[in-house]
Structure formats: structure tokens, C-alpha cells
Amino acid sequence: MNVLYYLKTQFNRVFKVIAGLFSMFALASCESNPDPDNFFPLQNNTQWVYSGHQNNWRLTDSDFIHIVRNIGYQEDDNNIILKRTRQDRDKITYRLDRSGVYFLTHQEDTGELIFPFPPKENYQWTRRIKTQFIPEFACGYCTTTASLRHPVDVTFSIIDTNASIETPAGEFTNCVVIDAIGKAEIDAGDSMGNVSIELSIREWYAPGIGLVKLEWREQTSEDILMTGEYRLILKDIYHN
Numbered sequence: 211m212n213v214l215y216y217l218k219t220q221f222n223r224v225f226k227v228i229a230g231l232f233s234m235f236a237l238a239s240c241e242s243n244p245d246p247d248n249f250f251p252l253q254n255n256t257q258w259v260y261s262g263h264q265n266n267w268r269l270t271d272s273d274f275i276h277i278v279r280n281i282g283y284q285e286d287d288n289n290i291i292l293k294r295t296r297q298d299r300d301k302i303t304y305r306l307d308r309s310g311v312y313f314l315t316h317q318e319d320t321g322e323l324i325f326p327f328p329p330k331e332n333y334q335w336t337r338r339i340k341t342q343f344i345p346e347f348a349c350g351y352c353t354t355t356a357s358l359r360h361p362v363d364v365t366f367s368i369i370d371t372n373a374s375i376e377t378p379a380g381e382f383t384n385c386v387v388i389d390a391i392g393k394a395e396i397d398a399g400d401s402m403g404n405v406s407i408e409l410s411i412r413e414w415y416a417p418g419i420g421l422v423k424l425e426w427r428e429q430t431s432e433d434i435l436m437t438g439e440y441r442l443i444l445k446d447i448y449h450n
Contacts, residue, residue, distance in 0.1 A: 255450035256280045260442040329386045364392030379444040382416035406431035
């Protein structure tokens with residue numbers, strides 16, 4: 211009887227250890243996430259084709275095609291340096307590590323965070339971004355021209371990690387949605403004085419694809435200064 215009791219006790223202990231290990235493995239599996247390149251694919255010559263729309267005081271309701279292409283990457287023990295080119299032949303450089311994806315203005319820089327890893331709802335970070343679509347303003351009776359290209363401190367927030375979106379390239383699920391908003395006060399010249407600028411951005415990233423939609427809006431506190439808008443939505447993706 212004592213032998214049976216001993217064997218039963220040992221079995222229960224072993225079972226608890228195995229169950230504990232299984233629980234740890236299951237928890238790790240649930241909490242594991244794809245590499246950052248899951249949202250920034252690395253394959254050379256991958257090409258994203260976007261339908262674009264732009265509206266500002268210089269150019270009203272302009273439609274266009276925007277193309278982004280991977281041109282190569284370098285990898286070391288801690289980082290991946292990814293290079294892309296746009297149809298305007300501008301080159302874009304990113305640094306990827308286990309904490310996220312960073313935009314580089316110079317390769318020696320650590321970069322500005324644009325996509326955290328792992329993406330978690332309500333996670334926030336800040337970037338300083340210069341407005342693009344309300345560049346300057348001049349009126350006939352003003353003695354100065356005001357530049358509205360102004361840096362704005364923008365707060366980014368992950369608002370969804372399981373969103374669905376339909377695009378011309380197809381329907382995508384499990385998307386990460388990032389919202390951003392920032393405000394600044396600038397001197398718009400002797401006729402207007404200080405003017406408030408608000409910059410808002412929303413991005414959708416699909417796993418295995420990357421950016422599938424972007425909405426960018428700039429507006430001011432003056433009705434005479436037209437709002438600037440810029441939108442991209444994925445039309446096609448090619449893996450050459």
C-alpha cells in the first residue's frame with residue numbers, strides 16, 4: 211500500500227512538472243509574434259503599387275500611382291538595414307531589430323521608430339514630422355510669405371491589432387492600425403499672425419504585406435488656408 215502511495219505521489223509530481231512546462235510553452239506560443247519583417251517584407255525586388263490621391267491649395271484632387279520597391283538589405287547579429295526606392299527615385303532606409311522598425315535619415319543614426327515590435331494596442335510613441343501639403347501661403351496684400359512647412363510633434367498610437375480592410379489588392383485581416391495626431395503654432399505672416407496647424411495620420415499594416423493604406427491630413431485654424439490631404443491604398447504587390 212505504501213509502494214502504491216509512493217508511486218501515485220511521484221506520478222502526480224511528474225504530471226505537475228509536465229503540465230507546468232506545457233503551460234509555459236503554450237503561453238510562449240500565444241505571446242510569440244512574427245519578426246518585424248513580417249510587416250516590412252525583405253525580399254529583394256518586391257514591389258508595392260499604390261493608388262494615390264492628393265488635394266491641397268496648389269493641386270486639387272489629383273490622382274496618381276505610387277510605387278515602392280525593395281532594392282536590398284544587409285544583416286548583422288542585431289540589425290537589418292533595409293533599403294527601398296520610390297518611383298520618384300528617392301531612396302528610403304530602415305533599420306529593423308527585435309524592438310521594431312526605424313526610419314533612418316543617415317545610416318549611422320539609430321533612427322525614428324515607425325513600427326514597434328511586438329505591436330500592442332494602446333502603445334504610444336512620438337516623432338517630429340514636417341508638414342508637406344500646405345507648404346506656404348502668400349496673399350496679395352501681405353508683405354511676407356509664410357512657410358507652412360513646419361515641424362510638428364506627433365503622437366502615434368496603436369489602436370487595433372486585429373483589423374480587416376478591403377483594398378483593390380484584396381481583403382486583409384489581422385491588420386495593425388496606427389493613428390497619429392499632432393499640433394503646432396506658427397507665425398503665418400503679418401496679416402494672420404499665429405496659426406494653428408493640425409497633422410493627423412492613419413496607417414494600416416497587413417502581416418506578410420506591409421503598408422496597405424495610408425491617410426494623411428493637414429489643416430489649419432484659418433479657413434483661407436486650404437486643407438492638405440494625401441492618401442495611398444494598395445493596388446498590387448509583386449514578388450519578382
